[in-house]
Amino acid sequence: MTSDTTPLNLPTHEGPAGSSEITSAEGLQAILDNLDALVYVADFDTYELLYMNAYGRQIWGTIKGRKCWAVLQNGNGPCEFCSNQLLINDDGSPAGPHVWEFQNQLDKRWYQCRDQAIRWTDGRLVRLEIATDITERKEMELELQRAHEKARQAALTDELTGLHNRRAFFSFGRQLLSQAHRYKTPLALITMDLDFFKQVNDTHGHEAGDEVLRHISGLLRERIRESDCAARMGGEEFALLLPEADTARATDMAERLLQMIRESRVHYRGHQIQPSASFGLTVATGSDQHLEDLMVRADRALYRSKERGRGQVSVTIAETPPSGQ
Numbered sequence: 001m002t003s004d005t006t007p008l009n010l011p012t013h014e015g016p017a018g019s020s021e022i023t024s025a026e027g028l029q030a031i032l033d034n035l036d037a038l039v040y041v042a043d044f045d046t047y048e049l050l051y052m053n054a055y056g057r058q059i060w061g062t063i064k065g066r067k068c069w070a071v072l073q074n075g076n077g078p079c080e081f082c083s084n085q086l087l088i089n090d091d092g093s094p095a096g097p098h099v100w101e102f103q104n105q106l107d108k109r110w111y112q113c114r115d116q117a118i119r120w121t122d123g124r125l126v127r128l129e130i131a132t133d134i135t136e137r138k139e140m141e142l143e144l145q146r147a148h149e150k151a152r153q154a155a156l157t158d159e160l161t162g163l164h165n166r167r168a169f170f171s172f173g174r175q176l177l178s179q180a181h182r183y184k185t186p187l188a189l190i191t192m193d194l195d196f197f198k199q200v201n202d203t204h205g206h207e208a209g210d211e212v213l214r215h216i217s218g219l220l221r222e223r224i225r226e227s228d229c230a231a232r233m234g235g236e237e238f239a240l241l242l243p244e245a246d247t248a249r250a251t252d253m254a255e256r257l258l259q260m261i262r263e264s265r266v267h268y269r270g271h272q273i274q275p276s277a278s279f280g281l282t283v284a285t286g287s288d289q290h291l292e293d294l295m296v297r298a299d300r301a302l303y304r305s306k307e308r309g310r311g312q313v314s315v316t317i318a319e320t321p322p323s324g325q
């Protein structure tokens with residue numbers, strides 16, 4: 001036992017004569033100091049540490065006259081996550097154990113803490129914490145979470161371009177459409193299809209075609225707002241959902257995109273490729289129950305752009321007035 005530790009003044013229980021049962025204070029001290037867990041006791045009002053076992057003192061050092069937040073967290077005052085108020089009922093009685101997990105700010109390790117109000121040797125209620133190091137388990141859990149998140153992202157992302165894929169488009173799109181209905185705001189859908197893309201592949205190779213697809217995706221990403229959704233629907237087809245954009249704004253957006261695409265060049269193995277695209281757009285109406293209703297109208301407009309010679313923007317206005325307008 002180190003000199004700064006308050007000895008546990010626990011009652012000694014004498015077993016029957018000849019019994020080897022160890023219930024003396026020294027025996028309990030030995031158990032506590034050999035535990036592979038932190039055990040400490042602190043005053044509820046002053047936060048002064050009254051006891052810490054050897055496991056804790058080895059990591060956090062001396063406790064004599066010091067507060068739990070200074071020793072354990074190197075803080076300047078009570079921790080914002082302090083669980084003290086959860087340990088005592090309104091009538092002042094102990095509330096039972098509170099179990100939680102947290103990452104210590106000093107050693108950066110994760111602990112599972114079991115906190116409890118207990119009666120101290122002088123009769124007052126004090127805070128007892130038993131904390132076990134769960135860093136390895138926590139790291140595995142976090143790793144697993146990261147892997148799940150990565151897999152979830154991958155399932156929603158187009159591998160070639162990094163844009164949303166078709167699946168993500170429909171998932172986000174349904175949410176955006178229901179928001180547009182709820183708040184009676186417009187929602188525009190732009191569909192876009194590259195022109196003569198087969199020629200790019202045939203002339204410069206599939207790799208060059210891929211490069212063009214990445215280039216176009218970069219332009220879309222540059223132009224859209226955070227609340228917009230840009231997706232590669234497959235092949236050389238793209239779609240954009242623009243919340244709160246009416247027909248005029250969506251048309252303006254499509255025309256600017258068309259201009260940017262036509263003015264841009266893709267440099268591939270000494271060749272310059274000039275991309276072009278056709279656009280179709282529409283705006284949601286209150287009677288559009290499904291995203292597919294918008295897709296049909298936008299694709300009809302896109303088809304007209306192709307028919308009229310490509311490299312242009314066409315609009316299909318819904319028969320009923322757009323929601324929010």
Ligand SMILES: Nc1nc2c(ncn2[C@@H]2O[C@H](COP(=O)(O)OP(=O)(O)OP(=O)(O)O)[C@@H](O)[C@H]2O)c(=O)[nH]1
Binds near residue numbers: 196198199207234
């Ligand atoms: N490089 C590359 N090409 C793709 C990919 N997906 C689809 N394609 C090609 O895209 C081309 C699409 O050809 P079409 O549907 O005839 O379209 P287009 O040549 O753009 O003709 P229009 O749309 O009528 O202007 C085909 O050659 C496909 O092989 C891809 O991921 N990478």
